[in-house]
Amino acid sequence: MRRVVITGQGTVNPLGKSVQETYDAMAKGQCAITQLQIRDVERLSVRVGAQVQDYQAERHFSRQELVRLDRFSQFALLSARQAAEQAGLEAGSFCKESAGVVIGTAGGGLNTWDSSYRAVYQERKNRVHPFVVPRLMNNAAASTISMQLQLQGPTFSVSTACSSSNHAIGQAFHMIRGGAAELMFAGGSESMICFGGIKAWESLRVMSSTGCRPFSADRDGMVQGEGAAVFLLEEYSHATARGAQPLCEILGFCMTSDAGDIVLPSREGAARTMRGALADAGIDAAEIDYVNAHGTATAANDRIECAAIHDVFDSCVEELRVSSTKSMHGHLIGGTGAVELLACTLALTQGVIAPTIGIKKQDPNCRLDVVPNKAVHSRVDFAMSNAFAFGGLNAVLVLGASR
């Protein structure tokens, strides 16, 4: 079977504008959740979030590029550039017809929708910028990456709410394993933090106005984040032939649908997906050292996810470490799985398990080693990353260390 390795990674997220900054913040257990700084914030009841700070788009893009790029595309493109650079990927060094891009996003160019609707409905303007459509379309990020890096193979966007990133990475993994591509840029991006984006979430009554404390007895909901992470996935011999160093290996992927509730997660569905990913990877539950939980800090998710983890890992659960890094970077919605995969690559490459921060007293219904508040140093050979989306769509990845 063709093996799929990760040879490059890049990110722009609330914890940092590079992988190293993100690793450092995760290792230190830093929290990027602050008071939101957006227009009309005073009309929101939820006023906390994790925004990408000190970001100056003009430093990275020309004026001509900026009129075409929504914030979510900018984050994705910067992440892809970092991944290509780390992997030493240069134009001409690979077959561009065998290289593609899959980017997950739930809202696409939501900031562009928001500001354009504001212009025509609130400000009564009768025209909007001619590039509103190419800016807001969900495939804008994937297409822009393919244009800039000259990737002419399979390229598309995936939109499955909060599991968009895991589905995107899973699709890219399948394509390389199945022979449809030799290398794929895959990940996710989201920038939903604007008045309309937060207002919609606020109305669901699942948001915290204090902070994100997954598995903590005093948790009171999710907190939104923004940003992107993009990975370069490559067929193993393709990577080694060009002298690229694999960071780790993607071993398995499983995706399922609960066919149940549009918002509530399912214990059975979550467990079935974790088991499916282990079976696809060909490893036992006992071999997994670390699970990056979906861990949204909603009562429904945390209890159901913990129960499902107990179902799958059974007696091995005592040895298992499970953390939700959303406590630090917030919930990046369609981009979240990609940034959370960085916690897995941090564990696999450096033996640092990122903590779940903000835990004062652990919820007795979440009896797991959730790596409370402080990172743990421990060898990690196999890691799992969970994503359980609204719509009952589950996507779980299993990764192994490169040794």
Add this chain to the structure above:
Amino acid sequence: MSSIYSQVIDIIASQAVLDVADVGPESTLEELGIDSLGIVEAIFAIEEMFDIDISFNANEPGESDVDFTSVGSIVEAVERLVTSKRG
């Protein structure tokens, strides 16, 4: 030179990523390297600047009531539209 002329030149030069000194009334959009999407963007900027409406369909560029062949012809049309708006 009218202020409309200099404002239109500003917009077109910015669209072409050129210095205003390199754009004159005889310059054609083709020479300046402005493609059809670039024309659409320049029209948007001109409409915003002068609060006028320019009829233009990228599928039928020749059917517009504005002649987009040269900078001079665009300025002439904008002057006409601004004057008729003041009416």
